[in-house]
Amino acid sequence: MKQLMSAKGIFAISVVLLCALVPLISAALDNTYWPGVFMRAMIWAIAAISLNLILGYGGMVSFGHALFLGVGGYAVGILAYYEIDSGWIHLFAVLGSCAIIGLIVGAVSLRTRGVYFIMITMALSQMMYYLIISIDEYGSDDGLVIYNRSDFGLSFFSLDNPNTLYYTIFFCMLGALWLCARIVGSRFGNVIRGAASNETRMQAMGFPTYRYRLTCFVISGLICGLAGMLSANVESFISPDALHWTKSGELIFMVVLGGMATLFGPVAGALVFWLLSEFLPQLPEINGFRLGEHWHLIFGPFLLLVIIFFRRGIASLFEREGARP
Amino acid sequence: MSTVMLEVKELRKSFGGVKATDGVSLEVIEGEVHAIIGPNGAGKTTLISQLSGLQRSDGGSTVFAGRDITRLSAPARSRLGLARTFQITSVFHDFTALQNVALAIQAHSGHSFRFLKDASSDQVLTEPARRRLADVGLGERADIPAGDLAHGEQRQLEIAMALATDPKMLLLDEPMAGMGPADSADMTSYLKSIKGQVTMLLVEHDMQAVFQLADRISVLVYGRIIATGDPQSIRSNKEVREAYLGED
Numbered sequence: 189m190k191q192l193m194s195a196k197g198i199f200a201i202s203v204v205l206l207c208a209l210v211p212l213i214s215a216a217l218d219n220t221y222w223p224g225v226f227m228r229a230m231i232w233a234i235a236a237i238s239l240n241l242i243l244g245y246g247g248m249v250s251f252g253h254a255l256f257l258g259v260g261g262y263a264v265g266i267l268a269y270y271e272i273d274s275g276w277i278h279l280f281a282v283l284g285s286c287a288i289i290g291l292i293v294g295a296v297s298l299r300t301r302g303v304y305f306i307m308i309t310m311a312l313s314q315m316m317y318y319l320i321i322s323i324d325e326y327g328s329d330d331g332l333v334i335y336n337r338s339d340f341g342l343s344f345f346s347l348d349n350p351n352t353l354y355y356t357i358f359f360c361m362l363g364a365l366w367l368c369a370r371i372v373g374s375r376f377g378n379v380i381r382g383a384a385s386n387e388t389r390m391q392a393m394g395f396p397t398y399r400y401r402l403t404c405f406v407i408s409g410l411i412c413g414l415a416g417m418l419s420a421n422v423e424s425f426i427s428p429d430a431l432h433w434t435k436s437g438e439l440i441f442m443v444v445l446g447g448m449a450t451l452f453g454p455v456a457g458a459l460v461f462w463l464l465s466e467f468l469p470q471l472p473e474i475n476g477f478r479l480g481e482h483w484h485l486i487f488g489p490f491l492l493l494v495i496i497f498f499r500r501g502i503a504s505l506f507e508r509e510g511a512r513p
Numbered sequence: 514m515s516t517v518m519l520e521v522k523e524l525r526k527s528f529g530g531v532k533a534t535d536g537v538s539l540e541v542i543e544g545e546v547h548a549i550i551g552p553n554g555a556g557k558t559t560l561i562s563q564l565s566g567l568q569r570s571d572g573g574s575t576v577f578a579g580r581d582i583t584r585l586s587a588p589a590r591s592r593l594g595l596a597r598t599f600q601i602t603s604v605f606h607d608f609t610a611l612q613n614v615a616l617a618i619q620a621h622s623g624h625s626f627r628f629l630k631d632a633s634s635d636q637v638l639t640e641p642a643r644r645r646l647a648d649v650g651l652g653e654r655a656d657i658p659a660g661d662l663a664h665g666e667q668r669q670l671e672i673a674m675a676l677a678t679d680p681k682m683l684l685l686d687e688p689m690a691g692m693g694p695a696d697s698a699d700m701t702s703y704l705k706s707i708k709g710q711v712t713m714l715l716v717e718h719d720m721q722a723v724f725q726l727a728d729r730i731s732v733l734v735y736g737r738i739i740a741t742g743d744p745q746s747i748r749s750n751k752e753v754r755e756a757y758l759g760e761d
Contacts, residue, residue, distance in 0.1 A: 375625040375632045378616055382605055389603045392565055393674070394591035394620035403626065 196506040200452040203459065204362070211354050223354050224422075229462035230361045231419045236442040236454030237364045238411035243440065244449035245372055246404050247384030248298070251306045252313030253439050255293065256286050256409045258431025260416020262320065265332040265426040275338035275347070282417045283410055289316075290409030294402045310433050320428045331427025338421055347421050357418050361455070364411050369451050371407070380404050445494055447503025456502040464490070517576075518543040518682050518712045519564070519595075524573035526559055526736075533559040535736035536573070541682070541714055546704075548715045548723045551733035552756070557716040558600055560733065561686045564714070565597040566590040578681055592621060594681035598674075600690050600716075602667045606660030610651055610670050613659050614642035617677040642677065649673040649703065665696035672703070682712040689719045701725055724748075732756070 207226060214222045235257055242248040263281040267273075297308040321329045337347040347353045371377050382390045383397040390397050420426050429435070438461070446457020468483035479486070498504045519541040526534040533556040541547045549557055562568035564575065566587035574583045582590055591597075604613050615638040619625060622637065632638060646655050649669045654662060659670060668688060675683055688704070689697045701722045704713070708726065717723050723730065724744050731741040734756045740747060747753055 370629045370631075373631045373633060374629055375619055375627040375635070377628075378612075378619060378632050379625045381607070382616055385605050385607060386603050388567060389599065389605070390620075391587040392567060392591060392597050392599075393617050394588045394678070395625070396586065396588040400625060 194506075196452070196503065199506045200455075203452075203455065207358055207361070211351055223350065225462070225466050227354055227357050227422050228419075229459050230357045231415050231422065232439070232442060232462055233455040233458035234357075234361050234364045234415040234418070235412045235439055236446065236458045237361070237368050238408045238415065239439050240443045240446075240448065240450075240454040241368055241371065241380075241411070242405055242408045243443055244447075244453070245377065245384065246380045246401060248401065248405065249306050249440070250297075250309040250405075250408075250436070251433065251440065252293070252309035252311075252436050253408075253412055254431045254433070254435035255289070255309075255313035255316055256412035257416040257419065257435065258313075258316065258320070258426070258428070259285050259289055260413035261420040261426035261430050262326070262332070262416075263413070264338060264417050264420040265334050266326060268334045268336055269326065269332055271336075273336040273339045275340035278338040278417060282413045286409045286413030287406055290406040291402070294405035294409075298398060298401050298405065310436065313431055313436060314433055317428050317431050317433070320431070327427070329428050331425055331429070334420055334424045334426065337424065338417070353421065357422070360414060360418060364414075365451065365455065367411070371404075372451070376400065376403075441491060445491060445501050447498075447501030450500065450503035453501050453503040460502060515542045515544075517541070518578060519714070520576040521564070522574045522576075524560070524563060524575065525571045526556075526563055526568060527571055532736045534563060534570070537733070537736070537738055539731060539738065539741075541712060542729075543712055544709050545728040546708055546713045546715055546726050548717060548727035548730045549733050550717070550720070550723055550730060555733045556736040557733055558686055559736075561597060561684050561714070561716055565595065565684055588620075591680075594679075595684065596675040596678065596680035596682070597684035598671045598686055598688060600686040602664070602671055602691075604659040604662075604667050604670050604674065607658060609656050609658055610646060610662060610666075611639060611642050611655040613670055614645050614673050614677050615639050617674040618642055618645075621678040645673045645677045646670075648676075650699075665692055665699070668692060668696070668700065669703075672700075676707070676711070680711060682714065685713055685715045685717070687717055688715070689717060689722055697722065 207230060210226045211223050214220065239250065239253045242250055260282045263285050264278045267278055267281055293309065293312045297305055297312065300308055320326065326332055345352060347356065379390065379395055379397065379400045383401055387397050416430065442457035442461045443454050445461060446455065447453030464487055468487055469480045471479040471483060473479065494501065517540050521537060521539040524534050524537045537560060549560065551557055559568060563570045566585060574581065576582065577593060577595055580593065582593065605616065608616065612633065618638050618641055643655060646652050649672055651666060651669055651673065654666060659667060662670060672688060689700055692700065697719055704726055715723065715726060727744055729741060729743055730747045731738050732747065732753050739756060740750050740753050
C-alpha cells in the first residue's frame with residue numbers, strides 16, 4: 189500500500205485510470221477517435237512490458253522483439269484466412285507458435301553476449317520477416333485482411349463490440365503488469381536479475397543460468413505474442429511490417445523512454461511514444477513550413493533529451509530524491 | 514588417516530601459446546587451509562577458475578569429496594559444496610546485503626522455477642541469510658544495497674555468500690585484495706575462526722595472512738607447482754626463495 193501512495197504510484201494509478209475512462213469520456217463527447225489511439229497505445233504497452241522483462245530486468249537486449257508481435261498477428265491472420273475464427277484456437281495457436289519460436293530464437297541467441305545477441309535476435313526476426321514476404325498465399329508484403337475477429341463463442345463477450353475490445357486490451361495490459369511484477373519479485377526473477385548483473389557469479393553460486401534466461405525469453409515472447417493477437421483484432425489486418433526490425437527498435441525506445449527495469453516505465457514509454465506520434469503530425473504550418481509533415485524533427489530531439497537528462501526515463505521523474513539510480 | 518577433499522591431477526590450461534596451468538597436481542586435505550602463493554601472472558586465478566568450473570580445462574582430472582568432477586559445470590560443482598569467492602568483488606550491487614546472501618541460499622534450495630511467490634519475504638531464504646550476515650559482522654548492514662557498502666564490507670559479504678550454503682570447501686581468490694591493514698587483519702581473524710569447519714584453498718598475496726592461516730602452502734610459478742609443504746619448510750625452501758620470496 190505504501191508503494192501505491194508514492195509519487196510513482198499516484199502517477200501509475202492516474203495513467204491506468206485515464207486508460208480506463210477513455211471510452212466513457214469519448215462516448216460522452218461523441219468522439220470515436222481516442223479509444224482507437226489508446227487501444228493501440230495499450231497494445232504497444234503490453235509489448236513493451238514484455239520486452240522490459242528481458243531487456244530491463246534480464247539484461248537481454250533483444251533487437252527482434254517485434255518478431256513476436258508479427259507471429260502473434262499472423263497466427264490469427266492465417267487461421268482467419270482458413271475461416272477458423274474460434275478465439276480459443278487463435279489463442280492456442282498464438283501461444284504455441286510464440287513458445288516454439290521463442291525457444292528456438294532464445295536457444296540460439298542466448299549462447300551469445302552483448303552486440304552479438306543484439307545482432308542475432310535482429311537477424312532471426314528479419315529472417316521471419318523475409319519468410320513471410322515470400323509467401324504469396326498469405327498476401328506477401330501486402331499483408332492479410334482479417335475478416336472475422338477472434339470469436340470466443342461467449343454471448344456476453346464479443347470483440348466486435350468496440351468497448352469489449354477496448355477493455356479486453358485494458359485488462360490484458362493490467363494482467364501483463366501484474367505478471368511482470370510477480371515474476372520480478374519471485375525466486376525466478378532473482379535469478380534473472382542476478383544473471384543480468386553478473387552471470388559468472390550466478391553460475392559460481394550454483395545457478396544454471398541458461399535455462400532460466402531461456403524461460404524468461406519465452407515468457408516474454410508469449411506476452412508479446414498476445415499483444416500481436418490483440419493488434420490483429422484491432423486492425424483486422426496483419427502485414428510483414430509488424431515484425432520489421434524498425435518496430436523492434438521502436439519497442440526498445442519505448443522501454444528506454446519509460447525507464448528500463450521499472451515496472452510501469454514501459455507503459456508510460458509506450459503511451460508517450462504513441463501519443464506523440466499521433467499528435468505531432470497534426471501540428472500546424474508555420475511560415476510555410478509544414479511542421480506536422482516533418483514531425484520527426486521534433487520527435488527525435490525530444491526522445492534524445494529525455495534519455496540524456498533522465499537516464500532512467502520517464503519513471504525517474506517520479507522517483508524520490510536521493511533514490512538510487 | 515586424513516581424507517583428501519580435493520585431488521587435482523595434471524591440470525592444464527593454455528591461452529594461445531601461454532601455458533597458464535601447466536600440469537598442476539595438488540591435494541587438499543579435509544579441514545586444512547591450503548594456500549597457493551606465487552608471483553603475479555603465475556596462474557593462480559586461472560587455477561581457481563578451473564577448479565570452480567568457470568574455465569574449462571584442457572586436460573587433467575579433478576576429484577572432489579570422492580567424486581570425479583572433471584566434466585561438471587560450475588553450477589553443478591557449486592551444488593556439490595565447492596564454493597568460491599572472487600578476487601574482484603562481485604556482489605550484486607542493486608541487491609541489499611541480505612538479498613545477496615539470500616540469493617546464494619536460493620541457489621542451493623531446489624530449482625528456481627517459482628514465478629509468482631515473493632522471494633524477498635520468503636523466510637526460508639531470509640532467516641538463514643540474516644544469521645550468516647551476523648556471523649561475518651554485517652548484521653546491522655543487512656538492508657543496505659551492496660553497492661553502498663564499504664569495500665571491506667563488500668569483501669565480508671562476498672565471504673558470507675560463499676559460506677551461506679555450508680560448502681564442504683571454499684576456494685578463496687585473494688580475499689584481502691584491496692583491503693587496508695585493519696580490514697585485512699579482521700578478515701584473517703575471521704577466516705581463522707572458521708578454520709577447521711570448512712576446507713579452504715586460499716590464494717593470497719598478503720604473506721602475513723598466508724603464514725598465519727595456512728597449514729600447508731603450495732608455490733605456483735609459471736603454471737607449475739614448484740614446492741608444497743608446511744609454512745616453515747616453504748619459508749626455508751631455497752628454490753622458493755629464489756623464485757618468489759626473495760623478491761621481498
